[in-house]
Amino acid sequence: MIVQMVLSVLLGAVLLHGWTQLRRSPLIAWMSLTAATGGLYLVWAPAHTTEIAGMVGIGRGADLIMYLWVCISLNLLLSLHLKQLRQQETLTRLARHVALANAFVRTNDVRAAAAPTVARLQGDGRRSTRMRGHTA
Amino acid sequence: MRVISSDTVWIVCPAFNEERTLAGVLTRLIAHGYKVVVVDDGSRDKTREIAEGLADAVVSHPVNLGQGAALATGLAFALAQDADYIVTFDSDGQHRATDIARMIATLKSTRSDYALGSRFLAGRQRIPLLRRLLLRAATIFTALTTGLRLTDTHNGLRAFTRRGAAALDLRQDRMAHASEILSEVALSRLPYVEVPVTIDYTEYSLAKGQRASDAVMILLDLFARKLHR
Numbered sequence: 611m612i613v614q615m616v617l618s619v620l621l622g623a624v625l626l627h628g629w630t631q632l633r634r635s636p637l638i639a640w641m642s643l644t645a646a647t648g649g650l651y652l653v654w655a656p657a658h659t660t661e662i663a664g665m666v667g668i669g670r671g672a673d674l675i676m677y678l679w680v681c682i683s684l685n686l687l688l689s690l691h692l693k694q695l696r697q698q699e700t701l702t703r704l705a706r707h708v709a710l711a712n713a714f715v716r717t718n719d720v721r722a723a724a725a726p727t728v729a730r731l732q733g734d735g736r737r738s739t740r741m742r743g744h745t746a
Numbered sequence: 747m748r749v750i751s752s753d754t755v756w757i758v759c760p761a762f763n764e765e766r767t768l769a770g771v772l773t774r775l776i777a778h779g780y781k782v783v784v785v786d787d788g789s790r791d792k793t794r795e796i797a798e799g800l801a802d803a804v805v806s807h808p809v810n811l812g813q814g815a816a817l818a819t820g821l822a823f824a825l826a827q828d829a830d831y832i833v834t835f836d837s838d839g840q841h842r843a844t845d846i847a848r849m850i851a852t853l854k855s856t857r858s859d860y861a862l863g864s865r866f867l868a869g870r871q872r873i874p875l876l877r878r879l880l881l882r883a884a885t886i887f888t889a890l891t892t893g894l895r896l897t898d899t900h901n902g903l904r905a906f907t908r909r910g911a912a913a914l915d916l917r918q919d920r921m922a923h924a925s926e927i928l929s930e931v932a933l934s935r936l937p938y939v940e941v942p943v944t945i946d947y948t949e950y951s952l953a954k955g956q957r958a959s960d961a962v963m964i965l966l967d968l969f970a971r972k973l974h975r
Contacts (some may be wrong), residue, residue, distance in 0.1 A: 699917060708808055709808065714803060
């Protein structure tokens, strides 16, 4: 009973995580939800475990639960990878904004009216300027 | 030879640690009368100094983000400069500045929005066997995933009209950007054309180019992108 409670809490957390990812990563979310729901069913109906394992060609019920847990773990790893990708996109946007705002532009032949936000450094004797407030 | 035209052509050169070749590349482009923006992708060598000495503009990423991100930054800059045509041009010296005028002319004569360079249409070239096989596999992959029938899918020399460049939504920062550009070309439904171009392979450009093992990472990146919004 104690193990069942602990597993239920863990699988409940996976369900919650899947639910929070429904909008951003629907495929990952549904995989998590399906695997966690299946896991909960097997935890509370252990008698069916061996029967289902036999139906899908695994043999032992314990192995089925282990495979299911491996699937959930891989799914969570993929979810973490996607989260990291999103953070990378944010970093890229930020870096691009900074880079464009500080672009080196040679002033002798680049049209001044290129962007309304271009500000020119005046009277410093240089042939270049930096763009200001230019967005990606 | 300088280009005499009322059109504004901006060349976007992404560069990461290219101090060995960048000056030569920029000198040739400027001699042809093009405006050049170098996107320094967080280089640790003298790339930025060389670019600021020669290019019309330099946009420097504060950290290394990848060639795809550098191209997207360069396109954003060129669009903000009211470019009529935008050309992507590698900084490792493998492209020829003389091919650009033909690409722009082809865009105009065919009323296309994308001119994609192809090394396989330019007659017999010395292309290493492994690279040839890799590129062949990439063309099949592109045909299957985008429907585009191309002979060369990973050529860094491309020319876009303003409309074409604005239609590209590039999010792949690193190696998968070439495949993403083609995917965006297909999604845009704007007309495209392939143009024969010559690639000058050197030990340097081959060392910096993609390897067979990179193809696996590209596939993973493209797959991961499909999984989230």
